[in-house]
Amino acid sequence: DAGITQSPRYKITETGRQVTLMCHQTWSHSYMFWYRQDLGHGLRLIYYSAAADITDKGEVPDGYVVSRSKTENFPLTLESATRSQTSVYFCASSERRVSGNTIYFGEGSWLTVV
Amino acid sequence: EDKVVQSPLSLVVHEGDTVTLNCSYEVTNFRSLLWYKQEKKAPTFLFMLTSSGIEKKSGRLSSILDKKELSSILNITATQTGDSAIYLCAVDDYGGSQGNLIFGKGTKLSVKP
Numbered sequence: 486d487a488g489i490t491q492s493p494r495y496k497i498t499e500t501g502r503q504v505t506l507m508c509h510q511t512w513s514h515s516y517m518f519w520y521r522q523d524l525g526h527g528l529r530l531i532y533y534s535a536a537a538d539i540t541d542k543g544e545v546p547d548g549y550v551v552s553r554s555k556t557e558n559f560p561l562t563l564e565s566a567t568r569s570q571t572s573v574y575f576c577a578s579s580e581r582r583v584s585g586n587t588i589y590f591g592e593g594s595w596l597t598v599v
Numbered sequence: 600e601d602k603v604v605q606s607p608l609s610l611v612v613h614e615g616d617t618v619t620l621n622c623s624y625e626v627t628n629f630r631s632l633l634w635y636k637q638e639k640k641a642p643t644f645l646f647m648l649t650s651s652g653i654e655k656k657s658g659r660l661s662s663i664l665d666k667k668e669l670s671s672i673l674n675i676t677a678t679q680t681g682d683s684a685i686y687l688c689a690v691d692d693y694g695g696s697q698g699n700l701i702f703g704k705g706t707k708l709s710v711k712p
Contacts, residue, residue, distance in 0.1 A: 518699065527704035528642075528687070543699070575641060586691050587633065588700055590641035 488512065489591035491576050497597045504563045506594045508576030516579045517559040518543075518588065519551065521572040528575070534559055535581075566598045602626075603690050605703035613711050616678050620706045622688030623670040632671050633700060634662055635687040642687055645673075678710045 489510045498504050510517065519531040530543030532551040540551050548570060550562045563570055576591040606621045624632065631649045635642035646655040648664035648671060655662050659676045675682055685707050689700035 525704075528702040530699055533699055586631070586700060587644055587647055588689075589644065592641050 489576055489578055489589060491574075491591040491594045493594060494592065495595045497599060498566050500567060500598055501565050504566050504596065506561045506563075506574055506576075506596070508559045508561070508591060510557055510559075510576075510578045510591075512578060512580070512589075513556060514578035514580045514589075515556070516581055516586070516588075517553065518577040518579075519549070519559070519561045520575045520577065521545065521570075522575060522593075523572050531561065531574075563596075566596075568598050570596065571598045572596060603688055603701050603703040605686075605688050605706050607706060608704070609707040609709070611709045611711065612678055614679060616710075617674065617676045618678060618708060620673040620675075620686050620688075620708070621670065622672070622703055623668075624688075624690045624701075625669065626690050626692040626701060628692055629666070629669075629690065631691040632664055633689045633691070634671075634673050635689065637685040637687055637705070638683075645686075675708075678708075680710050680712055683708055683710045 492507045515536050518533045520528045522528050529545050531545055531549050532543055534540045534553040537553050537556045540553055553559050574594045577588045579586045579588040603624045612618055631647050633647050634645040636645055646662045653664040662673045664671045685705040687705045688703045691700055
């Protein structure tokens with residue numbers, strides 16, 4: 486009953502470095518999402534994916550890259566980390582149904598850029 | 600532009616009190632409204648409200664959807680310290696292609712012993 490797992494859970498990195506946050510789900514949900522959560526802004530969508538090989542930008546995509554070669558994995562890469570990307574990152578998934586979506590979240594990845 | 604607004608932003612009560620959290624929304628094609636509870640980690644799902652299910656209850660928590668007023672309330676009776684959390688409201692816009700939910704900024708509830 487793993488659900489969604491994220492790794493690493495905590496990371497400190499330096500400005501300019503590339504960082505990849507991993508996300509794996511065991512439900513075979515078609516939709517996957519990456520959010521960041523910051524004080525005063527709430528949850529903001531970075532990127533989402535409707536299926537393998539289909540990704541699209543959310544509200545705050547700049548500085549991030551995603552890929553989805555397999556349904557169960559949705560890694561998020563910060564190409565050149567900046568201090569403004571210090572945040573908590575949540576991966577999530579859902580199965581789109583006529584009755585409505587319920588999004589389920591991973592435990593979060595705390596990223597500090599120094 | 601779609602938006603979801605929650606009020607109050609924060610709330611401090613004492614154990615045993617009853618609280619009401621509010622959520623109002625403006626979306627193009629409403630399909631459902633969801634409530635989540637977030638303690639120190641990930642948001643966890645509480646309720647989904649739709650046109651066919653405008654009222655939900657689970658223990659001391661209950662929620663009502665008012666489609667006419669474009670709003671919802673989350674009630675917590677006989678609050679406990681374990682209810683302390685951020686409560687998030689989110690709306691599913693049926694017209695959106697991304698399958699995403701639009702989140703409010705949350706209400707931070709603190710329950711004092």
